[in-house]
Amino acid sequence: MADGILVRQLHAWFGxxxxxxxxxxxxxxxxxxxxxxxxxxxxxxxIRCLNRMHEVVPGGRASGQVLLNGEDLYDPTVDPVQIxxxxxxxxxxxxxxxxxxxxxxxAAGLRLGGVRNRGILQGTVEQAxxxxxxxxxxxxxxxxxxxxxxxxxxxRLCIARALAVRPGVLLMDxxxxxxxxxxxxxxxxxxxxxxxxxxxxxxTHNMQQAARVSGSTGFFLLGELVEFGETGMIFTNPHxxxxxxxxxxxxx
Amino acid sequence: xxxxxxxxxxxxxxxxxKLGSLVETMVENAVTSLVDRDSRLAExxxxxxxxxDHLEVEIDEDCVRMLALFQPAxxxxxxxxxxxxxxxxxxxxxxQAVNISQRALELNEESQLKPYIDIPIMSQLSQKMLRECLxxxxxxxxxxxxxxxxxxxxxxxxxxxxxxxxxTFMMGDTSTIPRxxxxxxxxxxxxxxxxxxxxxxxxxxxxxxxKNVRHVTPQEQGH
Numbered sequence: 001m002a003d004g005i006l007v008r009q010l011h012a013w014f015g016x017x018x019x020x021x022x023x024x025x026x027x028x029x030x031x032x033x034x035x036x037x038x039x040x041x042x043x044x045x046x047i048r049c050l051n052r053m054h055e056v057v058p059g060g061r062a063s064g065q066v067l068l069n070g071e072d073l074y075d076p077t078v079d080p081v082q083i084x085x086x087x088x089x090x091x092x093x094x095x096x097x098x099x100x101x102x103x104x105x106x107a108a109g110l111r112l113g114g115v116r117n118r119g120i121l122q123g124t125v126e127q128a129x130x131x132x133x134x135x136x137x138x139x140x141x142x143x144x145x146x147x148x149x150x151x152x153x154x155x156r157l158c159i160a161r162a163l164a165v166r167p168g169v170l171l172m173d174x175x176x177x178x179x180x181x182x183x184x185x186x187x188x189x190x191x192x193x194x195x196x197x198x199x200x201x202x203x204t205h206n207m208q209q210a211a212r213v214s215g216s217t218g219f220f221l222l223g224e225l226v227e228f229g230e231t232g233m234i235f236t237n238p239h240x241x242x243x244x245x246x247x248x249x250x251x252x
Numbered sequence: 253x254x255x256x257x258x259x260x261x262x263x264x265x266x267x268x269x270k271l272g273s274l275v276e277t278m279v280e281n282a283v284t285s286l287v288d289r290d291s292r293l294a295e296x297x298x299x300x301x302x303x304x305d306h307l308e309v310e311i312d313e314d315c316v317r318m319l320a321l322f323q324p325a326x327x328x329x330x331x332x333x334x335x336x337x338x339x340x341x342x343x344x345x346x347x348q349a350v351n352i353s354q355r356a357l358e359l360n361e362e363s364q365l366k367p368y369i370d371i372p373i374m375s376q377l378s379q380k381m382l383r384e385c386l387x388x389x390x391x392x393x394x395x396x397x398x399x400x401x402x403x404x405x406x407x408x409x410x411x412x413x414x415x416x417x418x419x420t421f422m423m424g425d426t427s428t429i430p431r432x433x434x435x436x437x438x439x440x441x442x443x444x445x446x447x448x449x450x451x452x453x454x455x456x457x458x459x460x461x462x463k464n465v466r467h468v469t470p471q472e473q474g475h
Contacts, residue, residue: 192256208323211320211321211322211323212321212322212323231321232317232320232321235320235321236316236317236320
């Protein structure tokens with residue numbers, strides 16, 4: 001499934017506060033797109049609009065179009081819950097379901113979708129855990145509580161949980177911020193593997209991470225998309241002075 | 253560091269070797285075009301310079317990209333900055349080969365002033381230094397790098413010998429001056445090739461040991 005995302009004139013509000021101003025952006029399929037920018041620039045709001053999670057927050061509202069494979073996710077006839085099946089999300093703080101085992105965590109999405117067959121569940125859980133580079137570490141302890149794993153393992157568990165329902169897109173909101181450098185490196189390595197099968201959008205406040213993992217990078221500032229381009233070009237020769245100032249650390 | 257950084261490192265290494273090989277051929281052919289009085293070969297050598305320039309630019313751009321995208325540290329960082337400088341030295345060596353070819357084109361129009369003995373020897377030595385400094389770069393061989401730096405003395409000595417001999421010709425018969433100067437310049441160009449190889453060897457030492465030995469004599473270094 002080659003899921004590209006086309007964003008057209010996306011606006012977002014928190015109540016009366018206008019936080020995203022007319023974003024136009026094309027996210028390439030089967031590639032990693034990084035979104036960078038200083039605190040409060042709207043990058044997290046932006047990716048939460050991609051799977052319509054922004055409107056779950058009280059006062060959260062968005063307008064514009066988000067076209068996934070040509071279909072507008074903001075079309076009134078579209079069910080937001082269904083969207084989130086096709087677009088997985090991983091958050092800054094790993095959040096495995098605390099009362100569930102490793103196995104149950106990964107199977108949760110499948111069960112919610114009505115899958116009961118034990119064989120299918122086991123097969124899909126194993127595949128998702130392998131895809132998340134976690135299988136070898138947990139295969140003999142699938143009954144262990146999800147919360148008993150290390151931080152890095154918990155994050156990979158959350159990735160496996162998202163992957164189990166076979167989304168075409170994976171959104172990652174600062175997935176490594178709470179992890180140590182080695183766990184971070186494992187996840188960055190994992191992202192390179194995953195991009196062969198999925199479209200990945202990653203929000204990160206760590207510019208070097210964006211430079212390392214992504215093929216395209218978008219720079220947000222005060223709710224605007226200032227610049228978007230091939231990552232190599234953004235980090236060697238950006239067009240906009242604001243981008244250059246941010247990347248060289250002239251303002252944080 | 254991620255896998256693809258090391259792949260890109262290997263690719264840069266290969267490009268440096270490719271450029272080195274091209275330059276070595278250009279130097280050899282340039283001198284051959286003089287010794288064999290083959291002006292066609294001289295012209296071909298001059299034309300090859302475009303490829304050398306192109307490779308140098310590619311290596312440069314690859315290195316800048318790697319610095320921006322991967323923020324390499326320690327040995328990796330020294331490798332990338334060294335590769336950029338090595339490629340500049342190689343490109344300058346290619347330019348020297350072009351210069352030699354241009355002298356050959358001029359000298360081939362005149363009758364040969366004298367048998368060419370020292371210039372072919374200088375060429376062999378410079379080419380050997382070039383091969384070995386690149387070997388040292390790729391294998392991170394400090395001992396070999398030091399040998400290359402030593403060998404520069406021999407090339408300098410030959411250059412001085414050539415100068416003395418040609419001076420004698422010029423003082424004996426002023427009509428030989430244009431050709432003598434042409435040959436003098438060729439020996440200078442070859443001596444520059446050897447100097448660039450020495451630069452590369454010094455950078456290999458920096459790459460491996462993190463020590464900057466450029467512009468410092470071996471005695472001052474304590475060897």
